[in-house]
Amino acid sequence: MNLSRDQLLRAYRQMKTIREFEERAHAEIMNGQIAGFTHLYTGQEANAVGVCEHLDHQDTIISTHRGHGHCIAKGADVIGMMKELWGSAEGLCKGKGGSMHVADIEKGILGANGIVAGGPPISVGSALAAKIRKNGRVAVSFSGDGSVNQGTCFEAMNLAVVLKVPAVFVIENNYYSEHTNISYAVGCDDLKARTEGFGFPVFVADGADFFSVYDAAGKAIEHARSGNGPAGVFAETGRFHGHFVGDPQYYRADGELDDLRENSCCLKNFRARVDGGGVVSAEELDAIDAEVMALIDEAVSAARAAARPTAEQVTEDVYIQYGSA
Numbered sequence: 001m002n003l004s005r006d007q008l009l010r011a012y013r014q015m016k017t018i019r020e021f022e023e024r025a026h027a028e029i030m031n032g033q034i035a036g037f038t039h040l041y042t043g044q045e046a047n048a049v050g051v052c053e054h055l056d057h058q059d060t061i062i063s064t065h066r067g068h069g070h071c072i073a074k075g076a077d078v079i080g081m082m083k084e085l086w087g088s089a090e091g092l093c094k095g096k097g098g099s100m101h102v103a104d105i106e107k108g109i110l111g112a113n114g115i116v117a118g119g120p121p122i123s124v125g126s127a128l129a130a131k132i133r134k135n136g137r138v139a140v141s142f143s144g145d146g147s148v149n150q151g152t153c154f155e156a157m158n159l160a161v162v163l164k165v166p167a168v169f170v171i172e173n174n175y176y177s178e179h180t181n182i183s184y185a186v187g188c189d190d191l192k193a194r195t196e197g198f199g200f201p202v203f204v205a206d207g208a209d210f211f212s213v214y215d216a217a218g219k220a221i222e223h224a225r226s227g228n229g230p231a232g233v234f235a236e237t238g239r240f241h242g243h244f245v246g247d248p249q250y251y252r253a254d255g256e257l258d259d260l261r262e263n264s265c266c267l268k269n270f271r272a273r274v275d276g277g278g279v280v281s282a283e284e285l286d287a288i289d290a291e292v293m294a295l296i297d298e299a300v301s302a303a304r305a306a307a308r309p310t311a312e313q314v315t316e317d318v319y320i321q322y323g324s325a
């Protein structure tokens with residue numbers, strides 16, 4: 001695959017940053033330091049990074065309730081995000097969004113989104129804006145296996161084809177919608193085929209493998225950017241934590257989580273893939289690990305020390321102008 005050394009190092013750093021952001025957020029929530037409801041993305045990092053490495057700040061993404069990874073992959077400031085989780089006035093959204101509503105319009109991050117399948121229709125709007133303005137941008141929505149049973153998702157996919165807009169629908173199949181397995185919740189055996197039934201190509205990826213996602217996403221994004229209308233990416237993936245932090249996960253099979261961490265870890269897979277290739281060394285990846293850990297420590301210290309919003313600030317920014325994004 002045609003990836004430069006810098007691109008490889010950057011992709012690994014992004015995945016590692018998401019992993020450690022999530023693991024630390026998990027620990028801080030369990031310690032009672034972060035309030036609110038949180039869904040962790042750990043295990044799915046290759047999907048966010050494999051897609052967003054094809055995008056720049058002009059392109060847009062719309063995320064989900066499990067959105068930290070998508071936002072970091074798209075370039076959100078990690079310290080600002082940690083402050084946001086802490087509910088600080090210095091957070092990316094002044095502490096008013098929290099985990100499920102991180103957004104950064106300047107970076108093309110139209111927001112995490114607590115409504116399952118709320119993202120695909122927004123991405124069609126953003127893609128329509130790109131088509132009208134002829135600016136070559138694409139609009140990506142991330143959503144889960146649970147989202148593809150929602151009417152909003154069907155409507156968005158159909159409308160994207162009808163309008164022939166540069167929308168890319170990334171479906172992350174982690175096999176669960178809350179606690180319900182896909183085998184119970186989805187009425188057909190082939191979600192890819194069902195999605196293609198709307199009339200656009202869908203590229204399948206192994207969501208534990210950055211290179212697989214990067215390849216599939218590259219084809220989908222190229223298709224959309226070239227004016228051919230929407231495309232999809234369908235990634236098989238696994239989440240290492242529960243649906244939400246605190247989920248006892250009684251619905252998991254014995255050994256399922258251990259197996260996921262052992263055999264479906266994108267960081268391990270990345271290391272195995274580049275090992276011995278002579279382009280990136282294990283020592284360089286170790287150095288990145290250390291830098292990421294230092295960044296996450298810095299983010300937590302900064303979040304702990306950051307100012308809380310005042311009572312007067314509660315009514316500020318209730319309505320906001322989003323500019324041209």
Ligand SMILES: Cc1ncc(C[n+]2csc(CCOP(=O)(O)OP(=O)(O)O)c2C)c(N)n1
Nearest residue numbers: 066114115116144145146147174176177178
């Ligand atoms: C419209 C809507 N219905 C139900 C919910 C409750 N809910 C929150 S997350 C979730 C499951 C989503 O599953 P999936 O799309 O597979 O994403 P994942 O949690 O696996 O990342 C549900 C049903 C919601 N937030 N919005």
Ligand SMILES: [Mg+2]
Nearest residue numbers: 144145176177
């Ligand atoms: Mg799911």
